[in-house]
Amino acid sequence: MHKLLTDNPGQKVLLLGNEAIARGAIEAGVAFASTYPGTPSSEISLNFFQIARESDLYFEYSTNEKVALEVAAAAANSGVRTMCVMKHVGLNVAADALMTLAYVGVKGGLVVLTADDPLMFSSQNEQDNRFYAKLSGLPMVEPSSVEEAKNLVPYAFDLSEKLQEPVLFRTTTRINHSTGTVTLGPIRERITRGDFKNDPLNLVPVPAVARKLHVRLLKNYDTARGLAEKSEYNFTTGKGPWGIICNGVSYNYVADAIQDLQIEDQVRVLRIGFSHPLPAALIKDFLQGSEKVLMVEEGEPYMEEAVKALAQEEGLTLPIKGKGEGLFSRLYEYNPAQVRQTIARYFGLAYTPATLPDLTDVPQVPQRPPTLCAGCSHRATFYEVRRAAEGMETIFPTDIGCYTLGLLPPLSAADFLICMGSSVGTSGGFSKVTNKKVIAFIGDSTFFHSGIPGLINGVFNNHEFTLVILDNGTTAMTGHQPHPGVDMQQLNLDGYGQVSIEAIVRAIGVPHITVVKPYKVQKSIAAIKEALQFKGVSVIISQETCTLYAKGLKLPQRKAFHVSAKCKDHRECIDTLACPAFYTWEDRVKIDPNLCTGCAVCAQICPENAILPVKSKKSVPA
Amino acid sequence: METKRLIIVAVGGQGNLLASSVLGEAALLAGVPIRMSEIHGMAQRGGVVESALVFGEAHSTIISDGEADVLVGFEPAETLRALNKCNAHTVVITNLAPLMPFTVNIGQGVYPDLDHLQKLIRKKTAKLIAFNAAALAQEAGNVLAVNMVLLGALIQTGVLPLTVDHVKEAMQRKTKKDFLDSNLKAFELGFAAAGQAV
Numbered sequence: 001m002h003k004l005l006t007d008n009p010g011q012k013v014l015l016l017g018n019e020a021i022a023r024g025a026i027e028a029g030v031a032f033a034s035t036y037p038g039t040p041s042s043e044i045s046l047n048f049f050q051i052a053r054e055s056d057l058y059f060e061y062s063t064n065e066k067v068a069l070e071v072a073a074a075a076a077n078s079g080v081r082t083m084c085v086m087k088h089v090g091l092n093v094a095a096d097a098l099m100t101l102a103y104v105g106v107k108g109g110l111v112v113l114t115a116d117d118p119l120m121f122s123s124q125n126e127q128d129n130r131f132y133a134k135l136s137g138l139p140m141v142e143p144s145s146v147e148e149a150k151n152l153v154p155y156a157f158d159l160s161e162k163l164q165e166p167v168l169f170r171t172t173t174r175i176n177h178s179t180g181t182v183t184l185g186p187i188r189e190r191i192t193r194g195d196f197k198n199d200p201l202n203l204v205p206v207p208a209v210a211r212k213l214h215v216r217l218l219k220n221y222d223t224a225r226g227l228a229e230k231s232e233y234n235f236t237t238g239k240g241p242w243g244i245i246c247n248g249v250s251y252n253y254v255a256d257a258i259q260d261l262q263i264e265d266q267v268r269v270l271r272i273g274f275s276h277p278l279p280a281a282l283i284k285d286f287l288q289g290s291e292k293v294l295m296v297e298e299g300e301p302y303m304e305e306a307v308k309a310l311a312q313e314e315g316l317t318l319p320i321k322g323k324g325e326g327l328f329s330r331l332y333e334y335n336p337a338q339v340r341q342t343i344a345r346y347f348g349l350a351y352t353p354a355t356l357p358d359l360t361d362v363p364q365v366p367q368r369p370p371t372l373c374a375g376c377s378h379r380a381t382f383y384e385v386r387r388a389a390e391g392m393e394t395i396f397p398t399d400i401g402c403y404t405l406g407l408l409p410p411l412s413a414a415d416f417l418i419c420m421g422s423s424v425g426t427s428g429g430f431s432k433v434t435n436k437k438v439i440a441f442i443g444d445s446t447f448f449h450s451g452i453p454g455l456i457n458g459v460f461n462n463h464e465f466t467l468v469i470l471d472n473g474t475t476a477m478t479g480h481q482p483h484p485g486v487d488m489q490q491l492n493l494d495g496y497g498q499v500s501i502e503a504i505v506r507a508i509g510v511p512h513i514t515v516v517k518p519y520k521v522q523k524s525i526a527a528i529k530e531a532l533q534f535k536g537v538s539v540i541i542s543q544e545t546c547t548l549y550a551k552g553l554k555l556p557q558r559k560a561f562h563v564s565a566k567c568k569d570h571r572e573c574i575d576t577l578a579c580p581a582f583y584t585w586e587d588r589v590k591i592d593p594n595l596c597t598g599c600a601v602c603a604q605i606c607p608e609n610a611i612l613p614v615k616s617k618k619s620v621p622a
Numbered sequence: 623m624e625t626k627r628l629i630i631v632a633v634g635g636q637g638n639l640l641a642s643s644v645l646g647e648a649a650l651l652a653g654v655p656i657r658m659s660e661i662h663g664m665a666q667r668g669g670v671v672e673s674a675l676v677f678g679e680a681h682s683t684i685i686s687d688g689e690a691d692v693l694v695g696f697e698p699a700e701t702l703r704a705l706n707k708c709n710a711h712t713v714v715i716t717n718l719a720p721l722m723p724f725t726v727n728i729g730q731g732v733y734p735d736l737d738h739l740q741k742l743i744r745k746k747t748a749k750l751i752a753f754n755a756a757a758l759a760q761e762a763g764n765v766l767a768v769n770m771v772l773l774g775a776l777i778q779t780g781v782l783p784l785t786v787d788h789v790k791e792a793m794q795r796k797t798k799k800d801f802l803d804s805n806l807k808a809f810e811l812g813f814a815a816a817g818q819a820v
Contacts, residue, residue: 014646014656121661145681146657178659178683179646252681337686354688354709357746363738365703366731368633368723370669410728580668580724 002051009186017146017175018043020182021113024153026051028109029188030083032075033059034068036449037478038087039122040176041115045085046479053493056192061481064420064449065090069097069112076110076166077203078194081157088116088129089419093450095132101166102136103205103213105220108194109157110166117173118298118333124400124419126332128299133168133276137217139224140168140276141233144251146180152233152273154185159227163220168276172298174249174333225277233273234282240266242347243290245283245303247272250296253339260340261349278306284314294346295322298334321346371405374581375597377544378403378470380518382413383577383601385439385468388528392437395430399423399451401443402477402546403470410578413441421450428454428463437532438465444501445475445483452504458537459509466531466538471501472546480549490553505539512538519544521604547597558598559613562591566610573602573611623654625678626782627685631704632671632696633721637769640797642673644773647792648784649677659683668724670700677782692781693747694772696755697721702739705746712747715775715816716740717768719756751775751819758811764801767808774812775819786813 003013004023015023022044025033033052035045045061052059058075062068065086072084086094091114098112114132117123133140141156143149149171160167205213228234238258244267246254251271258264270286272278287293287310295304304322311320322328327342337353344351372379382403398404398414399422406413416426423440430438442451447469455467475481482488488496505513512534516524524542531538545555563573567589574582574589579602581595591602593614603611628645632638642658649656657680660673674685687706694715695701701716708714718736725731744750755771762771770793776782777789790806797805 012650014643014650145683173661174659174683177661178657179642180657180683181650181655249683252683255681335684335686336680336682337689354686356688357705357708357710359705359746362702362705362742363734364731365699366723366726366733368668368670368700368725370634371724373668574728578724578728580727582724583722583727 002054004047004051005055006184007187009184011184012181013184014179015146015182016043017149017171017178019047020146020150021153022047023182023184024150025083027185027187028081028154028157029190030081031057031190031192032072032080032082033057033085034062034071035085036062036065036068036090037475037481038090038115039478040117040173041085041087041113042478044113056190058192061483063484065094066097069094069101072110073097073101073106075194076106076108078196079108080191080194081109083111083113085113087123088114088127089123089125091129091132093420098132099136100205102138103210103217104203105165106160107164109160111153111156111160111169112166113169113171115171115173115176116299121173124417126299128302129170130275130302131300137221138166138168138276139163139274140170142170142248142273142275143175144248144271144273146175146178147182148273149175150182155233163224165220172248221277225280228274228277228279229281231274231279234271234279236268236270236286238264238268240268241291242267243270243286243293244296244343245270245272245286245293245307246296247275247303248298250298250334250339253334253336254296254343256336257340257343261344261351263349272303275303278303280310283307283310287311287314287316287318290318292319294343295320296328296339297322300330369408371408371580372402373547374579374595375547375599376402377472377518377542378406379411379577379579380521380599380601381468381470381542382406382411384518384521384524384528386413387525388532389437389439392532395434395436395438397423397426397430397438397440399442399446401446403441403443406441410576420446421454424451424454424458424467427465427467428458428461431464439532440465440467442467442469444469444471444473444485447501448484455505455510456508462536464536466540468540468542469501471541471543472549474546474549476546476549480546480552502541505541510537510539512536513541515541515543517544518542519599519601521601560591560593560596560598561600561603561611562593562614563589564610564612566608568608568610570607572605572607576605577602623678623783625676625680626691627689628675628677628692628694628782629685629690629704629707630673630675630694631700633700634669634671636696637766638671638673638696641769641773642675644789644792644796645675645784647796648788651791652784652788654783655679657683692776692779694776696768696772698736698739699723699734702734702743705743708747710746710748713749713779713781714743714747715751715772715779716743717755717772718752719754751779751816753815753819755812758815759808762804762808762811764804764808767805770805770808771812774809775816778813778816
């Protein structure tokens, strides 16, 4: 049985934040869940995916976040408890659905999880999604710890059903990827079948209906504010003349700092866990009892601005500060020492920070950036495209996935990126205003997610670019989740369709389509060269299973290669491919047989044909 | 209970997350409050994986620069890179078997000299325990058990409020049955190696 289905209330278990959130949903009786994978939220859905295989929970990987939210909106409007999970930028994709779903509302609880990523551990920006609550008018809750995250999910479901509208559940990476002790609660029965009652005058927001629905949304907002005022997740601790208002993980750093600085009797803390609508009366009351207040919130001054406005309403002139010179930044994540030091500075406390080691005599440690795996087919495709494009002035718009790592030399196959699907759309723009050859890269999952409209646009508006679809048969970067092009039989799963990328590209009317097998180097280069010459939109589909995924599926493995005595040290292999299976030993290139996957790409580019398969792994020359 | 802060650094694939999970389970068994955080996601692509483990009553799940009580490095250059987490009272344990970053392999950096590296760490911290954990893992019959060797060394230092029995019990619960014997052996070898280190 899946560990998150354990029906043993009171048991203490150690869970990853994302597991705790999935468990919270199970305890809340979630019966329907949808997602598009995105770090740091991915493990929530992974657990739902596994649980759905052994229970009546319905779960799907949708093609993108907007579709995921639409699917979820229908389930929730049929009375079924539903969760929709995405990373922060995913909510941008789903925002169109969200903004009007806020008007239309739900019947069964709908919790929309958005995982923000301060410091951008695995994201292209660090936008603060609390503003989506403000923008949509929907309630938002934010946990401070793994334990609280688990408990807050059922609370959010209840809240959603009380208000008959979706509730936003915001986490940050340090909730998703922290581990803590969680006490299991009882599991509410899953109700998997619902019913949809036709009610177009409330559910079809033509202008006359929408005008009425907006009134209801604002009324709900007032009701929600009343609930936030009394919520157990907005609480005050401590005593004394000073005040700190904080949310999320910042609360932990504040709590530790107060203890470390021994100011338990001098400072009160207002922790906001139900952060939209903000509990105005509670905050005003807190301000009334404070001499000066410090705002501790990662990201934007979302609460700070609101709290200052509330102070103004009350005619209060106490100092309220958060972001600013010498205090907190809008950049990146916070840490305990930074919060401790800032609290000390703001309230004028003596404080000696930990003595950091003097690192001036420490040599620079060579970087270890994430890189494409040994044998990754993307490396082969990048190499071939660069070879085929020799002599051309190029722009390489790229997209979101492992292949973004092609950015680094020597592959250097990434020039422009903004968001999922942007490789295709931006290609059209570059092709219209520059004289350079535009060659775009997009992965298979990202193509399904949001690459298709851009390609249709390119064909219709007669853009001129080559789109390389890197089809490795899975959503690799986020942990090998399925997408519509995946053969689900390989995962022993029945009841799925399968959508062919090539058929889509043909149906769009792309005039020049080439399918290559990137491990066949010369053939691929020749085919790519021809595609690059085409005037108009050309598409190259480069098909080879992700090496990590293949290993996971236990597909037959190829023999490793080694550098034989024929090597004349041209270094074409290591200098142009930079596969991590290469290393140098006594100034000669070697191949680590434990890393080599036998893709044979280096063997095909070696001018001396010196790279040969090993007879067996044991007989590899040292 | 005094708060103890542990940083583990490793290269993706070295089993850092499993080691953290064993320590977390051991803390649960010992009734020691535990919070951990980790940065993963790109780990399988050869990047650095860092775990922070906070034992005791603290709320925070991350550890600021200069505030680690113990640093365990599964790879010597990564141990050196994480030195900013240490202070003059920190105990450092490091594997001495290097995993070359591919940047070095393609000539974009120089791997630090291992003797110099140890001297530097020794000079800036309270204690350094350094040995070839990869060799001990091999001796234990499982080249992938570097993580368990280093867990043994970590527990030997006595810095964490965990006993050998707690950790062994946690290993039973968290590691694969087929590897349990070699993992336990690896743990013992690491424990002994740390005892011999000066």
